[in-house]
Each structure stands twice: as C-alpha cells, then as structure tokens.
Amino acid sequence: MTNGTRVHAEHFESLEQQAHAAHLGMWLFLASEALLFSGLFALYTLARLEHPAGFHVGLQHAEKTIGSINTLILLTSSYSVASAVLALRAGKRSATLTLLAVTIALGLGFMGLKFFEYARHFAEGIRPGGQGSFFAEFPVPGVAPFWTLYYVMTGLHVLHVAAGLSVLGWMSWKVARRTILPPYDHPLALAAMLWHLVDIVWIFLWPLFYLTERV
Amino acid sequence: MTWIRWLLFLPPGASTFADGIDLLHFAVISVTMVGATGVAFVALWYLMRYRRRAPLAPTALLQASLLGEVTIIGSILGLFVIFWVIGFVQYVDIESPPADAIEVQVTAKQWMWKFSYADERRSINVLTVPVGRPVRLTMTSRDVIHSFFVPAFRIKQDVVPGRYVTAWFQATSPGSYDIYCAEYCGISHSRMLATVNVLAAADYEQWLSTRNDTSLLAAEDFERAGGTGELDRSDLAEQGRAVAARRECLACHTIDGQPHVGPTWRGLFDATVPLEGNLTVIADEAYLTRSMMDPMADVHRGFRPVMPTYQGILTAPEAAAIVEYIKTLRAGGIEPSVQLPTDAGAGARD
Amino acid sequence: MATTADLAQPLPEPRRAARGRSYLSDEVTIVSWLTTTDHKRIGVMFFVATTLAFALGGFFAMLLRLEHLTPGPTLVDAMTYNRMFTLHGVIMVFLFLVPSIPTAFGNFVLPMMIGAKDVAFPRLNLASFYVYLTGATLVLYSMFANGLDTGWTFYTPYSAQSPSAVVPAVTGVFIVGMSSILTGLNFIVTVHTLRSRGLGWLKLPLFVWAIYATSIIQVLATPVLGMSLALVGLDHALDLGIFDPARGGDPVLFQHLFWFYSHPAVYIMILPSMGVISELVCTYSRKNPKSYKAIAYSSLGIAAVGFLTWGHHLFVAGISVFDAGAFGILSMLVGIFSAIKVFTWIGTMRRGSIVLSTPMVYVCTFLFLFVFGGMTGIAFATTSLDVHWHDTYFVVAHFHFIMVGGALAGWLGALHYWWPKITGRLYSERWGLLASALVFAGFVTTFFPQFLLGNAGMPRRYFEYPAKFQVLHVMSTLGATILAAGLLITLIYLLASLFSKERAGNNPWRSAGFEWRTSSPPPKHNFTALLDVSRGAYDYTELPAEEEAADP
Secondary structure, X not given: OOOOOOOOOOOOOOHHHHXXXXXXXXXXXXXXXXXXXXXXXXXXXXXXXXXXXXXXXXXXXXXXXXXXXXXXXXXXXXXXXXXXXXXHHOOOHHHHHXXXXXXXXXXXXXXXXXXXXXXXXXXXXXXXXXXXXXXXXXXXXXXXXXXXXXXXHHHHHHHHHHHHHHHHHHHHHHHHOXXXXXOEOHHHHHHHXXXXXXXXXXXXXXXXXXXXXXX | OHHHHHHHOOOOOOEOOHHHHHHHHHHHHHHHHHHHHHHHHHHHHHHHHOEOOOOOOOOOOOXXXXXXXXXXXXXXXXXXXXXXXXXXXXXXXXXXXXOOOEEEEEEEEOOEEEEEEOOOOEEEOEEEEEOOOEEEEEEEEOOOOEEEEEHHHOEEEEEOEXXXXXXXXXXXXXXXXXXEEOOOOOOOHHHOOEEEEEEOHHHHHHHHHOOOOOOEOOHHHHHHOOOOOOOOHHHHXXXXXXXXXXXXXXXXXXXXXXXXXXXXXXXXXXOEEEOOOOOEEEOOHHHHHHHHHOOOOOOOOOOOXXXXXXXXXXXXXXXXXXXXXXXXXXXXXXXXXXOOOOOOOOOOOO | OOOOOOOOOOOOOOOOOOOOOOOOOOOOOHHHXXXXXXXXXXXXXXXXXHHHHHHHHHHHHHHHHHHOOOOOOXXXXXXXXXXXXXXXXXXXXXXXXXXHHHHHHHHHHHHHHOOOXXXXXXXXXXXXXXXXXXXXXXXXXXXXXXXXXXXXXXXXXXXXXXXXXXXXXXXXXXHHHHHHHHHHHXXXXXXXXXXXXXXXXXXXXXXXXXXXXXXXXXXXXXXXXHHHHHHHHHHHHHOOOOOOHHHOOOHHHXXXXXXXXXXXHHHHHHHHHHHHHHHHHHHHHOOOOOOHHHHHXXXXXXXXXXXXXXXXXXXOOOOOHHHHHHHHHHHHHHHHHHHHHHHHHHHHHOOOOEOOOXXXXXXXXXXXXXXXXXXXXXXXXXXXXXXXXXXXXXXXXXXXXXXXXHHHHHHHHHHHHHHHHHHOOOOOHHHHHHHHHHHHHHHHHHHHHHHHHHHHOOEOOOOOOOHHHHHHHHHHHHHHHHHHHHHHHHHHHHHHHOOOOOOOOOOOOOOOXXXXXXXXXXXXXXXOOOOOOOOOOOOXXXXXXXXXXXXX
C-alpha cells in the first residue's frame, strides 16, 4: 500500500491530495498533543504563582548541565532529521539513512541522560509526590509541586521521545526497503514534524525546570 | 409566594434569600415552559397545516428574512441577559456576608458536620442559630470535598480541604431545617445529614445562657463522637504520637508541661494562646493545623518564630492525627523528669 | 438523473432481497469484517459496540431506579449503588454518547455525503475502532475488579483516595479518548480534502457541518480530559498529591481542568444529533432549510463558545464572583446558537410537505425535550438559581432531558432514517410509531419528576433518601420502565426487519440527500458514477426519484 511505485491510495485522486491530507492530519494531531501538555503547563503556572519560594528552591537543585546538554542534543537532532527529509527529497538514500541514524542516536542519548538524571534525583532524596528526604530538608511550600510536576512533565515528554524514536526507526526501515522514496516521501516529513514537536515541548520545559531560577 | 412554592415543589422559604430566588425561579421556569410548549405547539401546527397532501408534491425553495431572524434571536438574547443580571445580583448578595454576622466554624468530615460557636460551644450535626440575624459560616473539610446545602435557605457552598470558605444566611422563621451534604464524598455520603435549629429571639437567649441543650456536647464527647466509618479515635491519636516522634516535633514541643523551644502540648488544646499585642486565640483544631502549615501566623507570645512549616511534609491525615494526639494531652499527662531550658537557641531542631 | 449503471447485469426484480454486490455481500468472512478498511463496515461495527455499551449503561440505570423505589436500601448496599451510578455515567458518557453518532452514522454516511469513496485515513479508522474496544475493555475490567465509585466526574481528593478500581477505569477512559481524537481528526481531514468536485463548503449537507464542528471539539478538548484523568490515575497509584492541599495542591483546580473538556464534551454529544435533526426535518418536510447558513455557522458557534463556559459547573465550588459572572453570561450566549437552530428547524417545516413517520416523531420529541432541557440550562446560568439546584436532581433532570430527550432522540431518528440505507430493509412503521410514543411518554414520566425532586432539595448521588421524596421517585421509576419497554420494542422490530425478504428500495424517503443517490445498501465504493452536485442536497423543487441508482 505504501509502495513507492504505486501512485496513491485508491480513495484519493492523486498523490498530491494524499500528501496534503496526511499533512493536515499530522497538524491536527500535533494540535491535540499541544493541548495534552497545556493542562500541565497551566498547573505549573498556577503552582509557581502560588509558591514562588518553593519553585526557587527546586530550581536551585535542578541539574542544569544535564538539562542544557539535552537541549543541545535535541536541537541537533531536529537539524539532522530535517536534513534527512531534504536528503530524501534529493534522492540521496544513504545520506537519509545516515542522518536518521544520527537523529535516533541523539534521541537515545537524550533518554539515557534523562534516566541518569532521574537516578541522581532519587539519590538526592527527590521522589515524585513530595516523598523523599529532600523534602524534609527543604520544608518550603511549593517544593513538592515543583518536583512532582517535573517528574510528570519530563516523564510525559520522555514517553513522547520514545514514541518519536520508534516512528523514526520505522521510517528508517521503510526508507531502507525503498517503500518510501520520492515522490512518495511525505511520511518521512510527517515523522520529522512529530520529532520537531518533541523538540519544541522540551524548549519550553528547559527554562521552566532548569533556567529560571532568578526570575 | 406560598402557591409558587407549592406548584414548584419548593421547600418553605426560611431565609432572606428565598423570596427573591423563588420569584426569579418562577419567572425563568415559566418562560421555559411557555417556550418549550410554544415551540412544540408550532411544530404540531405546522405538522397538520402542511401535512403531505399529494404524495409527489414538490416544495418551494424559501429563505428566511435576516431581519426576522435577528429580531427573534436578539429578543431572546435580551431576555437571557435580563435573567442573568437579576441572578447575578442575587448571587453577589449570597456571596457577601455582612460584617455583623454571628460566626460559626464548620468542619466537614466523612461523614458528619461539626459546628463550633464563638462561645466555645460545640455540636455535631445540629446548628443552632437565632431568627432574624445574619449568620456567617466559616467552613473547611478534614478530608475530601463536601458541600453544605440547606434547601430551605436556598444556600449551598462546597467545603474544600486545605482552605476556608464562607457562606451566610439570615433565617426568617423559627423551625428545624435539613442540612444535606451535596458533594459525593464516599460510602456514607447520603447519611451526612444535619439540622439547622432556628430559634426565636427569646429561645435563643435562653439557649445561650443555659447548657441544657442536648445538642451541645462536652468537649471530650465532641471529639469522641463518630459517624459511620470514622476511624477509632485512639488509633488516630496513637498514629499522631508516632508521626510527632518521626517528624521530630518533640524536639521542640514537650508533652509534660514544660515550655521548650516551642509551647508544650500538654493542656494546649482549647487553651487560650496569647499572641502579640493583647490578642489571643483559642488553640482549636484550626489553630493547631494552621500552626503546622503556616507557623509564622499567630506565634505564641514569648516564643521565638523559629518553627519551620510542614506544608508539603505532613499529609492531611498526618496533621489530623497529630491534632488528635495533642487533644489527648489535655488532662493528666506525664510529669517532667528533666528540667529543660526555655530557649534552646534558634533552629534548635536538628 | 440516471447514473451510469452497469447495464450488462440484468436489473433484479424490485422488492426481492438483493443479490448484487453491496458493501455487505462483498466478502462475508468474519476476518474480512475485522480487517476491513471500508468506512461503512467500520460504522456498523462501531454501532454494535456503542449500542452494547448503551445497553449496559441502561441496565445500570434500571437498577438505580429500582433501588430508589424505597427510601432505604432496596436491592443493593451503599457501595454497590455508588459504583452503579458511577459506571452508569462513565459508560453512557464515554462509551456511548460521545462516540455513538459520529462513529456509527458519521462513519457510514459522511463520506457518501461528500461524494467520497472513503474517509481520508481508512486504516486509522479501523485502528480507532480497536482503540475504542481496548479502552472499553479496561473500563469493563474495572467494573469487575473493584468497581468505581467516584462519580463520572472523578473529583479530587476523593478520587485519589477511593478504594475502588480508579486506575484501570481512568486508563480505559483515556484510551477511549484517544479513539475519539483519531475519529475527529479523520473526519476533519476528510471534509477538507475529499469533497467531490464542485462541492463547496456551503453546499455540504448540514450533518457534515455538525460532524465537522464536533470533530474540532474532539481533537482540541479530549487531550485535556486525558491529562486530567491521567493525573488522577497517577495520584491514586503513586500518591503524587498533585491536588492534595497538604502538598501545595488545589482540589478545585482539578475541577477546572476536568470541566474544560467535559463542558465542550456535552456539545460533542449533542451536535451530531442536531445534525441528524437537520437532515430529518428537511427530508420529512420535503423542504430546504429555512436558513442553511444559520444552522451551519451556529454549529461552529457552539463549538467555539462552548469552550468558554466550563466555570458554570463551579459556581459554588469557590470561584470568584467575577468568574461566576463571566461564565454565567457566556453560558447564556452559547444557548443562543441552539435557539437559532430550533427556530430554523421550525421555520423549515413551514410550507413543507410533512409526513409524521417515525423519524419525524423523534424530531418532535427532540424539539420539545431539547428546548425544555436547554431552557433549564439557561435557568442554571442565572447564577443565584444554580446555588439551590447545583448537585441536586434538578441537574440530573436537566442533562437527561438534553442527553436522552435530545441526543438519544437524534440517535433513534438517525437509526430509523438510515436503516434502509445501511441494511436495505424497512422496519414496521406501526411498531415504530408505538415505540417512539412509549419512549416519549416513558422519558417524560422518568425525568420530569426529577426536576421537582431537585426543587424539593433532593441531592444527587444519594443511596438513601428522606421519605418525603419517595412518591416522586416511584413515579420516576415507573417512567423508566416505560422508557425501557419502548427501547426494547425498537430493538425487536429493527432486528425483525433484517429477516424480512422485502427490499427497501434505494430511496424510500425520496430524500434529495447525496447519500440517497446510490443504492441501499451501497456498493463497496459508495457510488458507481460521479456524484452530480448541481442539484443540492435539500432541493425539493423537483421530487427525487424513488430508485435513484440502478442496482449494482
């Protein structure tokens, strides 16, 4: 069905129409994902307005180095996946596969660092739900919500990273088997859009949970 | 008014809110009934008038006039806005307790209502108020969300844990009126019933001066009283003792009567606590809970403000358990075996 | 208006069971059904699943009503009752009312209504069916595990503490929500990209507009519900304390998050029914809509303004007076769009050629009950009145008037209207009229007394109640029995019609709608020739033929 030699799915009139429909569908899906996170961002905003001191304490103990490396990783991976799309459109199959592999490797690196970071927090006594020795040490209102939201929001994000990596892996497989190739190349563009969403969400999480100590 | 209430199955109107609300209710519902019936009537009329006469008859293409549509819809919107204005004004009144109201503290917990009056009287599931004077209820919950609902007064207010909410009313005729819990709160939600006794002025004066009212409870009985499914009080106090030890409260608070870094817990519950200036406060459940969560408010005079907050550290059940434990230290308690310094310096706990 | 039929095949004799290749007879194995990407078959499968959910929710409803025959315990104990009212709500809202019309009828007719061969993403369509089944299975599992007693609204902190099977239940609802998002996404893209040539937006059937507006809400609002319920589940499982005041949380914030979805959700539940009513009024009055744009745009208006009214569920929850005022006036505004529709439908009947067949009875049912129920919504937005009515049976009556009197009436109307289109059969009109009368009478007897119960002060979600409320409760239970009888009779005569040898013909109602310009049941790819949209879907200046297309 997604064989590059077949022109388009039978209920569409043309490949252009099918690609257009697929793009629209992906934008709608991204909109729903944005709204999925929006409730959490609202919770963060309200909790921070209510308890600025506790959030300050939380931010003081954020792993800023790891967070910044992760940001760099994701930004680079967005660049590599975008380059992969361009490479595919130019017909450069092996370059596409290499760039996709780089993206996936970077994504796995992100996940590895994230779990390493969680382990460090646990060792420090920071567990979800305000549980752990850290909270006895810093009994300031707002510290518990900060860390709980941290785990929930970055946890939800890392789930999306994993999902995004699976989709990219699946696309790599299809590119390798030549079932995705020009002119039938929009599935890779859509997968890249998913990855960009994952990156954009992180760009918002990074300042909220790492950078804004002095705000 | 009486016939309106009879027609609409409304309970008697026993507060100053009731007449205005019931009149508005009647107006809105009448419009509703007239509107719905009117629409149905026109539909049925058209059904008959334009019934299919010839099986194959075509029909003309008709369009509505924009002016007609806008007029009808505009008038309806205008009517709705009028409803809203009146309702909103009434709502603001409901949410605005007057300054000279009689104060009653209400604590909702699974599955009972506890009332504390200004003169330290307490009762469970019976609220006694005078007729013709405003009463303000300051309410909180000890566990989940409940809702204080008195149909006869036309008032309702959700009671939320972790914060205080207010409601007020002024009763207009003596009698007994139902209080219901109106927010699902667990297995015995439908049994969380109480009563408001509205007393005529003379009867109220008598109630204030005597202690014959069986609805009033001695402090111990008040605390011991259970509802369906309440935890055994002694268990809770024992848990509180364990929590206090674990959280090192006892590093600063003694239980043998000696002041230490903080006030002793022996005899603390219900005592009059002196504050800065000439203010005092009763060390009731609200005060004790507040002291744990916001210790800088209402510091006991003579003690340094060094207590850390336990917000985010103690869960609600733990705080409640500590309060229960403190209550058991009212009478008796252990004799001091060691003399402690009264000021162990800043940040003594560690 | 002849379509180019395959004339090599001799036309079968009229009124005999079809032997041509319809979507039903094209491949008949179970596997072919379970792996289909045909929107019509997926619609039928969704119909069966959602109707089974409706039956289960209805079963709980009967038990609730029977329990209320006496003030004290009648059939069950308190915990069982609390679980039953919760599951009744969860199943009815999430497993029936939200999906039913879009996934069953929307799937079946929407592509045909725009002249398309299928939806934009047929495989995603099939996936959304299995996602629905997965979520529904989890909800059922929670029913057997430890039940659920939080109410379908899952208010915190109780939902984080409840000893019932909260985690599987919220996970199940989350997953069903994903199915809802995928369905909505599919329909939006379908309407944008697969319209037949020459079919502009302002020529679309009004049912399409209704489904389109519904889909927008589904895509945007459902994720917020998903997140709210996920937080409840995490809170319950891991003691996160997000809404725990002792840990800096605010229980009322959950209510804001929950109702931000669940208020638009009620428009997800009613808009498709309104779309059906538009189709039925025009077909059975043989008339064009009085103002097409009014109905089309008011659907969008409901979708948009519906997102701004959620605070009216929190008037007594502890919000500020300013918020209460704002949400009140916005709630008044959203009612106006429904009023526009009602007046337009009535106006459509004028100078029409009307016949009172069973779907038209459901239109009248809808008009009366929806207007009544909707006006009580306006009454609630009159903020001071809400203080007395909130969390009483007045609320229960209000939303049942809309959900049963409105949404269910639309669903029943759709079922009867499109029955010949889907099955190629006609039901017994006599039994249809009887059953619809029973449904109306049973409904009013069940739920009108509940308005009075609410006025009298009877709170909702009460297992036991003070004896003074008993008479009204008994009346309500009697009505429920009649309503159940009406629905059961409907089920029976519809099923019986499947065994009839008589064919319905391609267009028994002589509707001008696009979906009727092909055979009933339709062939696998819907149309055997290009749809001619020059004659509009509501043009009755010339009566459509009874046999629009030759049999395939």
